[in-house]
Amino acid sequence: MSITPFIRIGIDIGGTFTDLQILDERDGALRSLKTPTTPEDPSIGLLAGLREAADRHGFALSDIRLLLHGTTIATNAVLERRLARGVLLTTAGFEDVLEIGRHSRRDIYGLKPAHEAPLIPRDRRLGVPERIRADGGVERAPEPAAIAALIDRLAALEAEAVAVCLLNAHVNPAHEQLLARALRQARPDLPVCLSSEISPEIREYERSSTTVLNTLLMPVVGAYLQRLTGRLAEAGIGARLLLVQSNSGVCGAETAALQPARLLLSGPSGGALATLRMAEALARPNLLGVDMGGTSYDVCVVRDGAVTRMTQGEIDHLPVRLPMIEIRTIGSGGGSLASVDEAGRLKVGPRSAGSRPGPACYGRGGTEPAVTDANLALGRLDPRFFLGGAMPLDAAASARAVAEHVGAPLGLETPAAAAGILAVTDTNLAAAARLSLFEKGLDPRDFSLLSFGGAGGLHAIPVAEELGIPEVIFPADASTFSAFGILHSDxxxxxxxxxxxxxxxxxxxxxxxxxxxxxxxxxxxxxxxxxxxxxxxxxxxxxxxxxxxxxxxxxxxxxxxxxxxxxxxxxxxxxxxxxxxxxxxxxxxxxxxxxxxxxxxxLLARAEARRAPGRGAERAPEARRVWLGDGWREVPVHQRERLTGRIAGPALIEEEYTTIYLGPGWDCAPGPEATLIARRAGTEAAR
Incomplete structure (x- = not known):
């Protein structure tokens, strides 16, 4: 007798860790898991996480009914320029739209502003003799001989994908469709993307950029999905696979393979969706969601119970005219590396140690100090209980890295150097959050800060102090909170x-x-x-x-x-x-x-969820030496699972995958929805 699959899993693959939220739909038990990302092929780490979850929580891989998958595969491919070799077919005379752009200067004081090379160079941008008028009428139809000549050139140009973006195709796509039929008949192996399908809107440059980005990502994301679905099948997983889009919704793997540009904010949008759900659950319509993982820091704003959605964003200065959640991202996470430049300035990020080699304390060959190393050197992390004890840390390696790369160049003792790394980091984080509010004319004092991500709990209180925010909320399973948002996508x-x-x-x-x-x-x-x-x-x-x-x-x-x-x-x-x-x-x-x-x-079917107890409840309260800026102090360490009443800072609160630093002058107590709510002494909740 077959049993209906009953496990639903949300997956958020980041640059350092792969996060899972596992929902058992039979009893509503909700559990979390964190495993290192495998950058060479994220699907390897994903399968490893699924197997570990099955072993730990007692279900078979065949019991998985639904996989909702957020991924940075498209984002990283663009940032690292690991893209297919593409050819652009456009209306003759408009081959340079992609290069001309908007003539905007980002550095208005730069004498020699940098000009990014187009994703498709001039010799692979081919003009099609055709013209559609602005009213949709046909001025000139493409000749069969001209189309055949263009197709013949594709082989010589070694095209791996073809973008088609003709003038006024958003009004009348007939010529683009004609080209697509001819291309697919002559080269059925060649991915083809039409602007009238991916972004049928005005503004030629933005439409061209979006079409080209999508085209060059098709082989990359398609190959990843092919590997992933193959590995799932080999493991006996017949679950339905849905990919998270930049608009916070999900789509099928087939749609994702054809329109991969919709995945560019796949992971962060899960955090935005989770922030929105928490704003509703806590009756706090103004919520600033900040997600600090291993590689990046993502900021989203929920105002009056809604997140801002944009019709156009950009990635690495490339415009993308597709609907997406408004999220501000900076390269600052637990793996961000600290260094001292030639002018003697301490810098943190955007370079990241990633998961391999990772911070120095990971013991995988990293020698430069990361933000995680600074926190460990100051006693804010327990080296025995990182990732719930699954990954012990090398505290001595952290201290050496901080001393060698920051302390020695600046003439500082190791604690002062590590504190400097955290001070620069917190300032960078607060600046990103402040900009997200100020550009909308919003006052931080009207907001509560929702902190999540594996590294977020150690920095939330200092960031709130810089912003003047009186209340910080730490959700349950904060380290995998974006995966929680993904789990409840539609x-x-x-x-x-x-x-x-x-x-x-x-x-x-x-x-x-x-x-x-x-x-x-x-x-x-x-x-x-x-x-x-x-x-x-x-x-x-x-x-x-x-x-x-x-x-x-x-x-x-x-x-x-x-x-x-x-x-x-x-x-x-x-x-x-x-x-x-x-x-x-x-x-x-x-x-x-x-x-x-x-x-x-x-709408996808919903199941009532209740958080299952995490590992850590069995650990007894203790104290630890922590550097607080003016010296070492014995600070109480609480286990989140045991916390039942209000505590005052300074204190540390540990759970399986993250640690919360509660600074002096703040207190914290359990709140609704299994949250912890910290407030500056003498203040009321923000609204």
């Missing part, structure tokens, strides 16, 4: 129609046609995912701007309909949003509609 598809038209009654017939087309497209995508009608949610938004503006505001359309009253409500929402964002609005000015967007959500 299927989400974002589709758009881009046309510039007056947001006025005369445009209602066209608006109605676009709404109908978007709803049909969304329904077809959810049909392909097997989502039942009762589990579907459709949300519409409009990109609006005052006529003459060069930017738009994405405005949710609560009751979309091609009716004057519905349009009036949309315009009122736009004026209000413009006033909030820019401190003014002009209801008398004409408004343009630039795009309509639909988010089609397929």
């Amino acid at each position: 299927i989400v598809h974002d589709v758009a129609r881009s046309r510039v038209m007056p947001a006025a009654p005369e445009s209602l017939p066209r608006i109605g046609d676009f709404l109908d087309a978007l709803r049909q497209q969304g329904a077809a995508l959810l049909d392909a995912d097997g989502v039942a009608p009762a589990d579907r949610r459709l949300a519409v938004a409009a990109d609006l701007r005052y006529r003459g503006q060069a930017f738009e505001l994405v405005t949710p359309w609560e009751e979309p309909a091609a009716e004057p009253a519905a349009l009036e409500r949309l315009l009122a929402a736009f004026h209000a949003a413009h006033r909030q964002r820019f401190s003014y609005s002009n209801p008398e000015a004409p408004v343009e509609l630039v795009a309509l967007r639909l988010s089609a959500t397929g």
Whole structure:
């Protein structure tokens, strides 16, 4: 007799560790696991984590029903330029759009500003003799002979993938589709991406950049997914595999292989989703979520119970015109390396030790001091209980690395040098969080700080002090909290129609046609995912701007309909949003509609979850020597599993995969949803 699989797992593969949240849907038991990432092939570490979870928690690999997978595979491929050799087919005369860009200068004072080379060089950007007019009419159709000649050149150019981005293809994709049919017939082995499929919107440069990025990632992500699915099958895992997208929803492996650019913020978006869920559960609509892992520090803002979603972001200065959660990321994590430059300045990050060799204390050959080494050298980490005791640390190696690379160059004793590393780190972290709030006109004092990630607990209190935030919340299983967000994801598809038209009654017939087309497209995508009608949610938004503006505001359309009253409500929402964002609005000015967007959500089945006790409850309270800036002091060490009442800092709170540093002048007590809530003495909770 076969037994229905009952294990649901959320996976977040980071640069240093792979985090798992395991939900047993029979009794709702929720457990966490952390295992080192294998950079050479992340699927190896993923399978190792699944096997360890099965052994530790007593289930078979065949019991896994659902795998929800967040990954940095696409992000790292772009950052490291490990991309396929691509060719761009574009309208003749527009081959240099990708290189011309927007002529924006990031370093306005630089005499010789750096200019990044395009991802596809000039000799592999080929012009197609064709033209679609702005109204969608055909000015010139591509000739069969010209198409055949282009296909012949692909072999000589050793193309591994082809991007097709023709002028005005977002209005009429006929010519792109014609090229795709010819390419796939002649070269069925060659990945082809059309701009009208990945980013059917105005602005040629952004559409070209997005299409090229997606194209060059297709072989990379496709090969990874092929390896992963093969390993899953060999291990007897028949679970449904869903990949986390930048919009915080998930999609099937087939969609991810065809549109890998949607995975560029895959891991961090899980943390944003978890932050949003915690804001709802704790009734704290203003929450600043900060995720400090081994490699990076990610900041997301929940304001008035909602996260900010963007229609365009960028990675490594490359624009990506796709919906994504707004997240600020800096290269500062537990593995970030400290060094002293030629001017005698102490720097921390963005270089990272990663998981191999890792910080010096890992004992894997690393010799440079990382943030983790500084924390260990100051007594804030227990070398016997790192990763729940699964990975003992070498405290002597940390002290040597700090002394040699920071202490000696600066003439400081080891404790002072390690404290300097943490001071620089905390300042960098606070600056990233401050910018995420200030750029929106928000006051940090109105927010609570939600700290998660394996290294976050050691830095949350100093960061909150720099920001003036009075309350810090530490969720249960903080080290794997992004995987918790991933575990509770839903299927989400974002589709758009881009046309510039007056947001006025005369445009209602066209608006109605676009709404109908978007709803049909969304329904077809959810049909392909097997989502039942009762589990579907459709949300519409409009990109609006005052006529003459060069930017738009994405405005949710609560009751979309091609009716004057519905349009009036949309315009009122736009004026209000413009006033909030820019401190003014002009209801008398004409408004343009630039795009309509639909988010089609397929709700995945939910199971009640309760956190199972972690390892550490059996450890007795103790004290440890910790450097507090003015000397060594005996500081009490509490086990989170045993904590039942309020404690005052300075203190350390340990759990299986992370440690919390509670500074002087702060106290901490258990809160709802298995959280710990720390407050500065004499302050009330933020709202």
